[in-house]
Amino acid sequence: MHAESETGSRTSNSPKAGADPVFAVERLSLAYPARRGQPAAQILRDVSFRLERGRALTLVGPSGSGKSSLLRCLNRLEEPTAGTVRFEGRDIRSLDPRRLRREVALVTQAPVLFEGTVRDNLLLRPADATGDFSEARLARTLAEVGLDEQTLDRDAGTLSGGEKQRVTIARALLGDPRVLLLDEPTSALDPPNAALVVETVLRLREARGMTIVASTHQPELVRRLGGDAMFLVKGEVRTDQRLDAFLAGERAAEGLAT
Amino acid sequence: MSSGVIDLSVWQLGLALLLVAAVVAVSLRQALGLERDLALGAVRTVVQLYGVGLILAAVFAAARWYWVVLILVAMTAVATHAAVSRLTRPLPRGYPIAAAALTVSTVATLAYVIFVVVQVRPWYDPQYIIPIAGMILGNSMTSAALAGERLQGELHARAAEVETRLVLGFSGREAVQPLVRSALRAAMIPTVNGLMTVGLVQLPGMMTGQILAGSSPLVAIRYQIVVMFMLAAATAVGALIFVRLAVHGYLTPAHQLRRYLV
Numbered sequence: 001m002h003a004e005s006e007t008g009s010r011t012s013n014s015p016k017a018g019a020d021p022v023f024a025v026e027r028l029s030l031a032y033p034a035r036r037g038q039p040a041a042q043i044l045r046d047v048s049f050r051l052e053r054g055r056a057l058t059l060v061g062p063s064g065s066g067k068s069s070l071l072r073c074l075n076r077l078e079e080p081t082a083g084t085v086r087f088e089g090r091d092i093r094s095l096d097p098r099r100l101r102r103e104v105a106l107v108t109q110a111p112v113l114f115e116g117t118v119r120d121n122l123l124l125r126p127a128d129a130t131g132d133f134s135e136a137r138l139a140r141t142l143a144e145v146g147l148d149e150q151t152l153d154r155d156a157g158t159l160s161g162g163e164k165q166r167v168t169i170a171r172a173l174l175g176d177p178r179v180l181l182l183d184e185p186t187s188a189l190d191p192p193n194a195a196l197v198v199e200t201v202l203r204l205r206e207a208r209g210m211t212i213v214a215s216t217h218q219p220e221l222v223r224r225l226g227g228d229a230m231f232l233v234k235g236e237v238r239t240d241q242r243l244d245a246f247l248a249g250e251r252a253a254e255g256l257a258t
Numbered sequence: 259m260s261s262g263v264i265d266l267s268v269w270q271l272g273l274a275l276l277l278v279a280a281v282v283a284v285s286l287r288q289a290l291g292l293e294r295d296l297a298l299g300a301v302r303t304v305v306q307l308y309g310v311g312l313i314l315a316a317v318f319a320a321a322r323w324y325w326v327v328l329i330l331v332a333m334t335a336v337a338t339h340a341a342v343s344r345l346t347r348p349l350p351r352g353y354p355i356a357a358a359a360l361t362v363s364t365v366a367t368l369a370y371v372i373f374v375v376v377q378v379r380p381w382y383d384p385q386y387i388i389p390i391a392g393m394i395l396g397n398s399m400t401s402a403a404l405a406g407e408r409l410q411g412e413l414h415a416r417a418a419e420v421e422t423r424l425v426l427g428f429s430g431r432e433a434v435q436p437l438v439r440s441a442l443r444a445a446m447i448p449t450v451n452g453l454m455t456v457g458l459v460q461l462p463g464m465m466t467g468q469i470l471a472g473s474s475p476l477v478a479i480r481y482q483i484v485v486m487f488m489l490a491a492a493t494a495v496g497a498l499i500f501v502r503l504a505v506h507g508y509l510t511p512a513h514q515l516r517r518y519l520v
Contacts, residue, residue: 032518077421077514097513102427112422126428175427 020089022211023051028083043069044235056227059215066235067215071181075104105177109184111164113156121156122171145170145200162193182214323382330391337399344403347410350507363398363496371488397489398496405445405497412437413520420515430509438501445497449490
């Protein structure tokens with residue numbers, strides 16, 4: 001019930017006194033210049049929201065609505081054409097992007113693992129990375145995403161899609177990020193694996209109180225993750241009833257199913 | 259053994275042209291449709307080589323350093339254009355990048371060979387510097403184009419891998435390093451293979467020419483050894499500079515990959 005009462009068209013939480021929000025996004029726009037016969041493309045337009053520590057925000061919308069691009073702006077993988085992104089009160093342009101990306105970890109839709117074992121993949125870090133990368137920690141982190149210790153020695157190429165996705169989440173967690181950005185974490189997975197990944201994310205939210213921004217076109221994830229939802233269409237935030245309709249449609253479908 | 263060369267008369271060139279006429283006959287008989295191109299190609303071969311011959315004869319006769327430098331600049335410009343137009347995808351700032359890579363690799367290798375190894379005096383003696391520069395440019399051009407082509411292909415195919423490294427906090431340069439390595443290897447493998455097989459599979463053109471011109475094969479092979487080592491250096495330097503500058507255009511100072519370019 002708590003989750004449902006929050007999933008509305010509101011796009012900001014009530015600020016806590018004295019603390020900067022984890023993210024404060026002001027009138028963010030992103031456009032690609034015209035190139036090679038392709039016209040210029042407006043990807044995001046005037047997107048604003050705030051996200052408090054420990055909260056979850058789900059970006060909902062059809063594919064091509066700019067959800068991934070918005071996530072990529074939050075860890076500065078993309079450079080907005082206008083507007084500002086503040087992370088814990090500071091404009092991200094004033095931060096070293098490499099540090100920012102360690103604080104704000106992104107898990108991409110299609111998991112990318114490199115040649116080698118799962119251990120090799122978990123240990124892939126820049127030379128100046130700090131943190132605990134001991135065997136015990138690797139095993140603990142794998143357990144957090146529902147994989148056992150034996151997975152460490154497996155060839156990354158032999159993992160199933162769901163296992164790969166969970167290894168990429170573990171790889172993100174090992175850097176001790178403060179925010180987890182999840183880009184369509186379940187869309188490439190079959191229902192049982194999708195459910196496992198959702199469980200994993202929920203556990204992280206509860207156990208670590210981690211701030212999470214996830215994009216999805218699956219209402220199920222919005223409902224289960226709780227927190228706020230933001231509906232994007234063609235790069236713009238929609239605050240009309242379409243989001244409610246989207247969620248109501250899902251609830252209605254669930255009602256029929258049971 | 260005779261020294262010196264048999265000078266070819268116009269009539270002898272005409273006899274050589276009969277070889278092309280034979281190919282035209284084959285083309286007609288087999289309906290290959292190549293007659294027009296063969297005829298045009300034969301005419302261009304004669305006109306272009308006579309043109310170059312006349313220019314080189316004038317430069318050799320004048321023996322002025324500024325004429326030699328002008329020829330080298332023109333050769334570099336043509337090689338730059340050839341390298342850039344061989345790339346199948348457009349490269350941001352392709353011309354200045356190719357020009358820089360070819361100029362640096364040619365000047366550095368040429369200077370070492372002319373001043374240090376062969377010790378040509380005066381340094382601008384066209385008999386040495388022009389053919390050596392031509393070999394360096396030709397090979398640098400090929401290796402730069404190969405490296406560029408491979409780099410673009412790798413960036414296109416492995417963009418997600420690059421961004422995964424960026425997401426983990428690697429710098430842009432670190433994130434593209436495996437792709438740069440692969441591009442450099444692709445560019446240098448022909449040169450390395452050349453070092454392995456030279457003299458076994460075919461005699462290099464320069465060595466053949468020197469022998470035809472009356473040099474002892476033992477003199478000719480020494481020049482060829484210098485040339486092989488020189489080309490190894492020139493292709494490596496050319497490809498390295500080209501790839502480093504080219505990959506820079508795909509990254510931003512904020513360690514981002516310009517995805518719309520790849």
